[in-house]
Amino acid sequence: xxxxxxxxxxxxxxxxxxxxxxxxxxxxxxxxYWYKQDSKKFLKIMFSYNNKxxxxxxxxxxxxxxxxxxxxxxxxxxxSLELGxxxxxxxxxxQVRQGGNIQYFGAGTRLSVL
Amino acid sequence: SQQGEEDPQALSIQEGxxxxxxxxxxxxxxxxxxxxxxxxxxxxHLILIRSNEREKHSGRLRVTLDTSKKSSSLLITASRAADxxxxxxxxxxxxxxxxxxxxxxxxxxxxx
Numbered sequence: 196x197x198x199x200x201x202x203x204x205x206x207x208x209x210x211x212x213x214x215x216x217x218x219x220x221x222x223x224x225x226x227x228y229w230y231k232q233d234s235k236k237f238l239k240i241m242f243s244y245n246n247k248x249x250x251x252x253x254x255x256x257x258x259x260x261x262x263x264x265x266x267x268x269x270x271x272x273x274x275s276l277e278l279g280x281x282x283x284x285x286x287x288x289x290q291v292r293q294g295g296n297i298q299y300f301g302a303g304t305r306l307s308v309l
Numbered sequence: 310s311q312q313g314e315e316d317p318q319a320l321s322i323q324e325g326x327x328x329x330x331x332x333x334x335x336x337x338x339x340x341x342x343x344x345x346x347x348x349x350x351x352x353x354h355l356i357l358i359r360s361n362e363r364e365k366h367s368g369r370l371r372v373t374l375d376t377s378k379k380s381s382s383l384l385i386t387a388s389r390a391a392d393x394x395x396x397x398x399x400x401x402x403x404x405x406x407x408x409x410x411x412x413x414x415x416x417x418x419x420x421x
Contacts, residue, residue: 238411295340296401300351
């Protein structure tokens, strides 16, 4: 069973469109994250939710809106997509109080904005 | 700002050789972690070393931590072609809001 699964794996879309990426974890973790990995492989955190509450909100355009319907799911909606949004987006989860915040990653969603 | 920096940026070795990657960071930390990313895949946790530890082993992996120099190294012994991947260090610090901050990574290529 996949521990952290995100869909879709690939997303190709036109500038100006709105798209969503979904993430689910079956590890029973209380915290979930969204990361963006750019073309140079630099990984930067975007958001983090703990038990459905937003706890980390980095300097991200407000076109990006995370939503956590329950602690096992964290979705990312992106409005008015721009060329610079092209990247790989990773979802991750952890149980922060145990194990020093070891994170488990999904396989990534490769977003290409044309 | 980016916490960790790694060197080298890329490393190419022959199968059977050892590979050493280094990571430096800027502030006090709770722990430092190493992750591996195979091409087109997500990151996988390898090993965690706490701020009060100096060395840790896991199979063919050996991690050292020098908090006075704010640096860590990852040694992979007797490398295999399957070790070809990108390796990232990540620091966990209450100063950074309890989040992991990743370095830029080292691309390791093991030639068979």
